[in-house]
Amino acid sequence: MNNQSKLENVNVTTLKNEKHTKASEAATLHKQRKLKKAGLFALFVGPAFLAFALIVLIPFFTGMYYAFTDWNGVTGNIKWVGLDNFTYLFTEDKQFQTSFWLTLRYTVVAIILTNGVGFGLALLVTRMLKTRNILRTVFFLPNLIGGLLLGFIWQFIFIKGFASIGQLTGLSFFKLSWLGDEKTAFWGIVIVSVWQGAGYIMLIYTAALQNVPQELLEAAKIDGANKWQTLRHITLPMVAPAVTVCLFLTISSSFKIFDVNLSLTNGGPFKSTEMLALNIYTEAFVNNRYGLGEAKALVFFIVVALITIIQVTYTKRKEIES
Template sequence: MSTTTRPATSRRPRNRRTGPGRAYYWMVLPALVLFLIFHTAPVLQGVFYSFTDSPGYGDWDFVGLSNYAALFGDERVRAAYWFTFRFALVATVLVNVVALALAVGLNGRIRFKNTLRGVYFVPNVLAVLVVGYVFNYLFTNSLPSIGAALGIDRLSTSLLADPELAWVGIVVLAVWQAVAFNIIIYLAGLQTVPAELYEAAAIDGAGPWKRFWSITFPMIAAFFTLNMVLSLKNFLQVFDHIIAMTGGGPGTATESVSVLIYKGGFQGGEYGYQIANAVVFMVVLVVFAVVQLRVLRREEVSA
C-alpha cells in the first residue's frame, strides 16, 4: 500500500506594513523642514513686504496694492522686461541651435570625439563672473584694437559702450557659456536613437538632412523640450553676465529684471517696491514655463 506525501507548503510571513516606515519619515522630514525654513518662509516674507513701503530697514507702512499698480506705469520696469524677453528669446534659440549642431557632430564618427566632449564642457564649470570680466576685456580692449589695426571703424570702439549693441556682447557670453550643458543633454538623447533606423534610412536613400528631421529630431524631442525650458528659464533670470559685462549700462540699456530688482531693492531704497516686482516676475516665469511645456509637449506628440 503506497502512500503519497504532499510537499509541505512554506508559509511566508505577511508584511502588514502598507505605508512607508519610520526610516522614510526620518529621511524626508529634515529635508522638508529645511526647505520650509530656507525657501518657503523667505518667499512668504517677501510677498508680505511687497505690500509695504519698506526700504529694507527701519520703519515701514502698509501700502496695499500700490506697489503693484506703480509697476505697470514705470517706464524703467517696462524697459527691463522688454530687454529681458528679447535677450532670453535670442539666447535660447541660438544656444539650442549651436548645441544641437555640435552634439550631432560629436555623435558621429570623428576623431578625438571624447576629447572634444570634455573641451566643450569646460565653459560650464567656469564661474560666469570671472569669464564675464574676461569677455569684458576682449570687447573693450582687444576687439577695438584689432578693428583699428584692420581699419574697420565699426569695430574700433567698444561694443559694450554702444546702447544699441551692448546686449549682443552679453548674448555672445551667455551662449558660449550655456552651450556646454545643452550639448551634454543632447548627447544623452542621441544615445537613445537606435543605429538600425539610420541604416534603414540610408538604404532607402535618405540623406543626412532627411535623416535628421525624420529620425533624429523626433527621437530626441523630449530632450529638446528639456533644454528649451531650462534655457529660457535661466536666460530670463540673467544677472551675472550683465554685472560682469556692462553693469546694466550704458545707462539702463542692458538692465534686466533681475539687475533692476537688485539695484533698486538693495541699493536704491526701493525694497518693498522691487519685492513686488520680484513677485510679478516669479509669476511670469511660472507662466512661461507652463506654456512652453504644453506647447513643446504637444509638438512631441505630433512628431
C-alpha cells in the same frame, strides 16, 4: 446535552477570541510597519525638506508679504500699502517696463541661439571623430566658470582684446564699441551667455542623439534619404524629450540672467542693458525700496512660471503627436 452545548459555546467563544486577538496583532503589526516607514521617510526627506523650507519656502512667502508693503529693507517700519506697488510698476516705472521687454527680447534670442549652437555641437561630437571626447570637454568648460568671473573676462576681451585685434587686422567688427553702445552691448551679453550655456545644452542633446536607434538611420540612408531629411524626420522627433528639457532650462536661465549682466555691463550704458533681475536687485538693495523690489520679483515669478508651464505643456503635446 447541556454540558455539551456549554462546551461548544466555550469553544466558539475561544475561537472568536483567538481570531480577534490575531486580528488585533495583525493590525498592530501593520500600524508599526506604517510608523516605521513614516519614520524612515521623515529621516531621509525631513532634513532636505527643512533646508528647502528655510531657504526657499519661507523667504518666498515672506517676500510675497513684503510686496504689499513700503518696507525699505533696513528699518523696522513696515506699512501695508496694498496694490500701490503694482500700480506704480505698470503706470509710472518706465525702467521696469523697459527692462521687462529687454529681458523678453534677450530671452527669445538666447533660447534660439543657445539651443541651435548646443544641438550643432552635439551633432559634431557624436560623429566618429578621434577628438570627440576632447571637444566635449572643451565645449563644456565655459559652463564651469562662474557668471561674475566670466563677465569680467569677457569685459577685458571686448575692451582690450578686440581693440588689439582690430588694430592688427583693420576689421571694423573688432573696432566696435562693444560695451559702450546700446545695440552692441546687448549682443555682447548674448554672445557671452550663449558661449557659456551651449556646452551644457550640448550634453543633453548628445545623450539624446546617442539613444537614436542606428537601424533607423541606416534604413533611411538605404531608402535614399539625404542628411537633412534624416535629421528632420527621424532624428528631431526622436530627441523631442530632450528639446523639451533644453527649452525649459534655457527659458529659465535666460529670464533670470543676473551675474553676467552685472559684471559685463552693469546695466549700461545708461541702463540700456539692465535686465529684469538686475533691475529688481537695484531697486531692493541699491535704492532701498525692498517692498517695490519684491513686487517686481513677484510679477517676474508669475510671468516666468506661466511661460514655462505653457512651453512644457505645448512641447509635451508635440512629443505625443510626433
